């Protein structure tokens with residue numbers, strides 16, 4: 001295992017960081033937030049033109065042929081800029097289609113995903129059942145029945161990758177959001193993003209992959225969430241280091257109070273842990289090794305420790321950490337959203353316990 | 359470790375008071391409690407009734423509800439309990455206030471928009487106001503027709519509030535106020551503010567401050583609401599430019615503002631950590647119910663978190679009771695206020711984490727359009743606790759941060775040596791600031 005990014009990965013990270021950094025200033029964030037939709041389409045197009053929307057897809061379908069480690073690093077960059085984009089659900093769904101779909105499906109869908117024209121989203125969460133790998137939405141005779149929640153970017157997506165229970169067990173299917181029998185209820189997530197409850201009643205769907213596909217989708221989503229949180233926490237911490245070094249009270253920088261400095265040092269250790277468990281999980285996934293344990297560890301660690309980082313960085317900003325005029329609040333809200341994605345830390349802990357003690 | 363002897367004495371005195379208060383079951387007390395209960399049965403929803411909720415101060419309906427509750431309470435002779443009739447109070451005692459707090463804790467009271475006005479400004483006015491000031495202002499404050507806010511923090515003075523730079527200069531029989539306050543909770547709906555300003559920059563920082571009663575509708579006052587991370591418009595920036603304040607509106611004496619500020623911070627800490635409002639309601643009963651509703655009450659991890667929260671809330675309850683008993687016995691709370699406030703902040707965070715573990719995925723949801731299916735219960739719970747989750751951090755900041763409380767406990771309760779201050783005794787105007 002070597003977590004040093006390759007030259008190709010480093011170049012990709014540098015490019016993505018420059019594009020997002022140049023594009024997203026405070027005014028741009030406000031403009032996108034005011035417009036609603038939580039989606040910076042111009043930035044999406046810039047990323048598409050730079051070839052960053054298909055980095056982990058095969059070269060035969062318009063991708064760059066890098067692995068999911070590269071995708072994890074890219075999601076980290078998104079997190080560090082808190083960029084409102086459908087990058088996580090779309091890229092993960094595309095990787096699943098690439099790895100599990102038929103050749104026909106790959107060639108029909110993926111070139112357009114890499115080019116930025118086709119956005120994918122995922123529907124895996126259910127309100128009344130936290131056992132993600134045992135979905136209760138049914139798929140029988142080509143038709144879907146049931147409800148999914150917290151579906152992101154439904155308004156922008158061309159297709160939804162849905163986890164379902166088929167006659168032979170858990171499966172993934174693709175659904176057109178405009179298909180018959182779909183009702184949607186819009187809500188708002190903690191990070192002010194529109195999210196939907198989607199109910200299917202005899203909705204036509206197209207199967208993708210086999211009995212391993214749901215597990216692989218969940219694995220990649222867990223990775224994507226932790227990778228995004230890595231970027232979010234790393235940047236929140238560096239912002240806080242800078243703020244506390246310049247903010248003065250009692251005639252000195254507040255970072256010189258040991259209660260502040262030591263708490264931030266603890267957060268550095270937390271972020272370092274998020275980085276290592278996330279990259280380890282990514283490396284295992286990319287190399288076909290069993291990553292289940294690493295992914296549960298990383299989801300739990302990222303959830304719990306990212307919450308610590310969010311609390312500490314917010315607190316050390318004093319009132320600034322509570323006001324929306326100051327950029328830190330986005331990092332706090334993203335952390336909360338991501339921590340609750342696919343269930344809070346306790347759910348990962350329970351799943352990990354099942355996995356270890358079985 | 360040497361424990362300051364004063365502090366030990368304090369603890370003993372308070373526990374005695376507490377015992378007396380809780381053993382006192384006279385018929386008068388029972389009749390009074392019955393009145394409190396009858397009033398709330400008529401006007402409020404019980405805390406364990408899921409239909410009830412405490413509307414935020416942000417909401418105009420919340421303000422109307424607060425005013426009408428407080429008006430009715432005043433008409434019923436149940437407001438300003440320990441204040442004399444001549445100032446609009448009920449003419450009873452602090453002991454009645456404690457009985458009220460305990461009895462009323464069982465109800466959702468829509469008075470959170472008044473918490474600063476009543477928990478902090480009113481006791482200041484009652485304790486330090488002149489007869490004139492009390493006659494003019496107390497009746498309206500008690501009734502809630504006049505709402506007050508606390509104006510201490512500035513962009514350059516938060517934890518180091520004594521370093522503040524808003525200036526007040528005497529001009530004939532008026533003070534002229536210039537400067538900026540920030541994070542002022544409720545200023546956007548308040549009538550008056552208690553403002554701390556610098557009246558003598560040549561004195562050391564704690565010695566050149568005074569406290570003023572400022573009419574927020576005076577010309578030269580500009581209030582700009584700031585949006586909080588929870589989405590609420592809870593606090594404000596307030597700008598003073600050449601605001602003229604009548605000389606009679608000084609509270610206490612000139613350059614005695616720091617002593618008053620410390621008293622007010624104590625009232626604030628007691629109010630945040632041991633007050634009777636929504637902030638101090640025990641949260642574990644509601645969370646236990648939530649875990650049952652969501653089918654998670656059998657999970658060992660959740661059960662342990664709930665048990666731990668129960669323990670913390672019991673202890674926090676005792677700390678609050680001890681302080682309120684001391685107040686009921688006529689004592690002005692000292693650094694115990696910091697203990698209550700710190701405990702309150704820590705327990706709020708524990709409740710937040712427990713709630714998030716219970717709501718799980720639903721904790722992602724903030725709001726939801728549409729209505730009428732069985733998922734609503736989860737969505738509503740998710741939304742409610744999500745809101746609590748993102749605002750809980752504020753409890754660790756407002757009224758002095760956790761670190762500031764710990765410093766006070768270290769120095770004033772444990773008697774640890776103070777942190778060296780290189781600027782001690784220097785005139786405020788000679789201290790560098792950014």
Ligand SMILES: Cc1cc2nc3c(=O)[nH]c(=O)nc-3n(C[C@H](O)[C@H](O)[C@H](O)COP(=O)(O)OP(=O)(O)OC[C@H]3O[C@@H](n4cnc5c(N)ncnc54)[C@H](O)[C@@H]3O)c2cc1C
Nearest residue numbers: 257315316318319510511516517541543752755757759761
């Ligand atoms: C929800 C909310 C409501 C508020 N309402 C009001 C109000 O109505 N009226 C009002 O006047 N103010 C109000 N405040 C302001 C509040 O009192 C200040 O935010 C608080 O005192 C901290 O000041 P600051 O924000 O300037 O942070 P700073 O003082 O800049 O502190 C930043 C960080 O440094 C730490 N720090 C600072 N000094 C030390 C030290 N000596 N040792 C260790 N750590 C230290 C702090 O703990 C904090 O984590 C409110 C704040 C909030 C969040």
